[in-house]
Amino acid sequence: MKLVCSLRWLSDGTYLFCTLMEHQAKSKSFFTVQLTDWHANTNERSLPWKSEKDPYRIWLSEVILQQTRAQQGLPYYLAFTNAYPTVQQLAEADENEVFRLWQGLGYYNRCKNMLATARIIKDQLGGIFPDNYDGLIQLKGIGPYTAAAIASFAFGQPNAVVDGNVYRVLARYFGIELPFDTSEGKKHFAALAQQLLDVNNSSAYNQAIMDLGATVCTPRKPKCSECPLSKKCIACRDNLIELLPVRSKRIEVKKRFFHYLLIHWQDYVWIRKRTGNDIWQNLHEPFLIETVTPMETEDIIQTENFKNTGLNYSTITYESKTTQRLTHQIIEARFFSLHFSKKPAMKSHAGVWMNKNELRKTAFPKTVLSFLEKKLYF
């Protein structure tokens, strides 16, 4: 009998090494068999990228679905596969067009990396995706999860996927109290997932565990009565569902205040491209003054940032505010308008004047786009 080891995380911060004997090994085989049977006979989750064998489309779907719910990602997947049916077409696409198509999905670094990878595949790999995990993981923006997903779904390679759904299902079924977001936790879950994998049908197994996590073993109110694993699930048996999986630390959420000044001259608005290592990189926005506390109109004109523009303002009108929640940040965006009859000189700030037509073709963060759409009626 093969021995398998597991770590149990105790409240005093130590690990208890547990040697899991025959019954645990049987439980694992029960896990894999039940899961794949459920997938074959009961799982009705239907999404266009399921059963897809084209590595490009699998990759697109995985990049779009990172940090995004399937229903939210679906129209983006369809838009991208429609606009760029092949990796070559994506690689040759106009960058601004690609960002516009991505608009509203957030996490714009994903889009930037996706484009960079498409160009590497086209220019350096002859337009062909690597057909194994080790080759895939070398590519920009492809981490262990995406590499395993492409390797198994497109090429039938024996690589287990590990994402939030998988952490949840495994932590609950095996009663694992080890935090999944530590390096030990990650190693432990990855090794366990790999042991459980049906190596002869990795694609179906991976799809099954992801679908179970998304539709049955959900973060809140899992449907244990419909779950094929309930008979041996430790969380279900010991009433641990609310406690598992365990995260090591609370996510710190930072609040930021973005004061957007819409500087109008004739039919034009002054717009700049976001640069630097920050959110919404490569997207566009009106003139921004960021602070750690909210400001009113009279405070804005006193800021160095505003004075440095050299603008000879007449009146600033407050328009509206909106809040957007990101994983680690809450952005409160306040919008103000300034109208000029003569073209103002925007000193030392790289930006351009855009009319409605140009604004429509430009990629903006969702928060800014919603305001522009409402205010400028495009």
Ligand code: SF4
């Ligand atoms: S029995 Fe409930 S908690 Fe256990 S794996 Fe199934 S859905 Fe999740």
